[in-house]
Amino acid sequence: MIPDKPPQDNVFHGSEELKKEAHVPSFDKYRELYMKSVDNPDEFWGDVAKDFFWKTKHTGQFLDYNFDVTKGEIYIKCMEGASTNICYNLLDRNVHEKKLADKVAFFWEGNEPGDELTVTYRELLQRVCQFANVLKAQGVKKGDRVSIYMPMVVELVVAMLACVRIGAVHSIVFAGFSAESLCERIVDSQCCLLITADGFYRGDKLINLKLLADEALQKCRDKGFPVGRCIMLKHLSKEPEGILGSQSPPAKRPCPDLQQEKQAGRVKKTRPVPKVPWNPEVDLCWDALLRGVSDECEPEWCDSEDPLFILYTSGSTGKPKGVLHTVSGYMLYTATTFKVVFDHQPDDVYWCTADIGWITGHSYITYGPLANGATSVLFEGLPTHPDVSRMWEIVDKYNVTKFYTAPTAIRLLMKFGNEPVQRYKRSSLKVLGTVGEPINPEAWQWYYNVVGEKRCPIVDTFWQTETGGHVLTPLPAATPMKPGSATLPFFGVVPAILNESGEELEGPSEGYLVFKQPWPGVMRTIYGSHERFESTYFKKFPGYYVTGDGCRRDKDGYFWVTGRIDDMLNVSGHLLSTAEVESALVEHEAVAEAAVVGRPHPVKGESLYCFVTLNDGVMYNSELEVELKKQGKIMRRLLRKIACDERELGDISTLADSTVVEQLFQNRCCTAV
Ligand code: WTA
Secondary structure, X not given: OOOOOOOOOOOEXXXXXXXXXXXXXXXXXXXXXXXHHHHOHHHHHHHHHOOOOOOEOOOOOOEEEEOOHHHOOOEEEEOOOOEEOHHHHHHHHHHHHOOOOOOEEEEEEOOOOOXXXXXXXXXXXXXXXXXXXXXXXXXXXXXXXXXEEOOOOHHHHHXXXXXXXOOOEEEEOOOOOOHHHHHHHHHXXXXXEEEEEXXXXXXXXXXXXXXXXXXXXXXXXXXXXXXXXXXXXXXXXOOOOOOOOOOOOHHHOOOOOHHHHXXXXXXXXXXXXXXXXXXXXXXXXXXXXXOOOOOOOOOOOEEOOOEEEEEEXXXXXXXXXEEEEEHHHHHHHHHHHHHHHOOOOOOOEEEEOOOOOOHHHHHHHHHHHHHOOOEEEEEOOOOOOOOOOHHHHHHHHHOOOEEEEOHHHHHHHHOOOOHHHHOOOOOOOOEEEEEOOOOOHHHHHHHHHHHOOOOOOEEEEEXXXXXXXXXXXXXXXXXXXXXXXXXXXXXXXXXXXEOOOOOEEOOOEEEEEEEOOOOOOOOOEEOOOHHHHHHHHOOOOOOOEEEEEEEEEOXXXXXXXXXXXXXXXXXXXXXXXXXXXXXXXXXXOOEEEEEEEEEEEOOOEEEEEEEEEXXXXXXXXHHHHHHHHHOHHHHHHHHHHOOOOHHHHHHHOOOOOHHHHHHHOOOEEEEEO
C-alpha cells in the first residue's frame, strides 16, 4: 500500500536541519507508523488520546463503523462512551497542565498594517469562559445550534470555543456569504442565536456585516423561522445608529469604551464606519453583555460522539450540505495532522491564511493549532493589501516558521514577480503548505524556489470539509516531494482508485478516489439528512467513501488528485456546484435557461462559464450581463469568494467572444465570469 522504498527520481527532499528535530524524521518511520495506524488503529489512536483529558473513559471499541450501505446504516463512532470537552483540551489543559498560560495563542494582524493584538492562552481561556457564561445567560444549552457570521477577529475564535465549552454546536458562515446564504444555513440547522459584527474591511472595501445579518434574519422571519437573539461585536463602529432612544433596558445597551477601542487600533478615524441598524427586540451588544460576567465557566462534559459543529459545503443538487463533525475523533485527528504534517515544534510561529469560515480555518487555525499549544498568526486582510508584499511582510514581522496557503494565492502573487517577495527576508520559514486544489508544477516551483528559497519542503495537503483533516499529504521530513502530487495517505487513511465499475485498480492507474475505512476525523452525517449523507458518499460504490475527486497513481504509488468528477467546480480553491449557479441565474426574470461549466483559468484554477438562454423579447446587453453576474446569492458570494484580487475578476468578466457565441446560439448569449 505504501511503497517499500521512497521514490528516487525527480523528487525534492526536506532539509537535513528539519530531519534532526522532526516528529517523523524518515520515510521508514512514516511507513512504520502508517502500518501501525492501519493494522492496529485502536492502539495507534489510543496512544494519541493519552495526551488529552478525558472525564470518563470510552466503553466500546475505539473505532466502530459500517462503511457498507448494503450491510445497513452507515455509521462511524470513535471512543464512544468517553466524555471530554474540546475547549478544555485546547485551553485549560494548555494553561494549567502544559504551563503555557503566557504563551501567545494568536498574533492578530488586522486588515490595515499596524492594527494588531496579541492574545495569550490564559487570556483566551478567560475570554472564552466569559463569553460562554454570556451564552448560557442567553439560554443557550448543550446541543443548541448557534450561527456565527464574523470577520477574522479573535472574537470569532472566542465565540466558537464558547459554544464548544457549553456543548452548543457552532455553525460558522463565511462572512463573505450573502444574506440569502446565511438565512438558508440558519434555517437548515435551526439556530437559536446569531453572533455577528458591525462590519469589516477587506482591503479598501467596507463590508456592512450587520446589515447583511439583519437582512438574513428578516428572510428567516419571512420563512417562519424567527431567530430571537443576535449578538453584535463592535469591531469597527463607535455607537450603533439609533441606539440612543431605543427601548432596550440599559444593561443591554451597547456602551462602547472608545478609549479601549482606540488602543486596540479598532477605531478608523479616517475611514467610514459601517451602517449599523439596531433592533432592540433582537440585538444585543457583545461588550455590554460581558460587563460584570465571570471569567470562569465549568465546561460541559460531552460524549465523544456528541455533535461539535456543522459546516456547510456546496452540494451537487444546489442545496448546501451541513457537514457534521463530532467531538473526540475530530479533536484527535486535527491535533495529530497539525502536529505531524507541519512538524509542529514548541517555538514555531504558524500562519494559515485561510478564513475560519472554511474547514481549513476550523481545523488548522482553531482546533489543530490550539490542541498543540501552538502560536498562530490570525490575519484579517488580503494578500494584496496594501500591496502584494503583505504576506512576506507579515512573515518577517512575526518570524513565521510554518506557512499554509492556497495555490490560487500563490499563482496570484507569482504574477507580480520575485521582487515583492525578495523585499523581505523570510529566513524564519521552515515548512510551506498548500490546500484547496491541485497545485500546478509551475506554481509549486515558484513557491519552493522563490518563497522558500529551496530550503522549505512543501506539504501539498489534499482533504475536504468532509474528511475533517488532511488525508493525502507528504510529511515534511519524511516524504520526498513531487510537484503537484499530494503524495501518500496520512495515518489511518486507506485510499483506493476505482474504475467506473467499482473495481479497485492496482499499480499505476487513474479513476475515482475513494477511502476504504474511516479515520477518527471523518464526518458523521449531513445535519438533518442521514439519507443524503449515505447517497452522496456511499451509494455509488458500496463499501467505500467516495470523495468526488478523480485521481491518478503513478509508478511510485504517489497520488495525483486531478480535480472534481462530479458537477462541482473549484474556483480559487472554493467548491461551487454548477446546479447552484444555474438556479441563481434562472431566478433572473430575463433568463429562461442556464447551463454552467468550468473553464481552466490561470490564477483561479477554474472559472465559471455560463451559457444563458434569454426569454423571448429580451435583448442581451452589457447591463444585463452585469445584472446576471450580480444575480442573487451566487454571484455576490462568488465575487467575495474570489478572495485574492477583485480586479482580477474584471479581466475575465467580459463577453468571451460574441461572434462565436452568436453563431452557436442565434438568440442565446454567453458570459464568462
Ligand atoms: C479540492 C478544502 C487537489 C478537492 C480543504 C476536494 C484539492 C475539495 C486539494 C474539497 C489538494 C483540496 N489537491 N485538490 N491538495 N485540497 N482539494 O471541502 O477537489 O472546501 O474534494 O475542503 O478541494 O474542498 P473543501
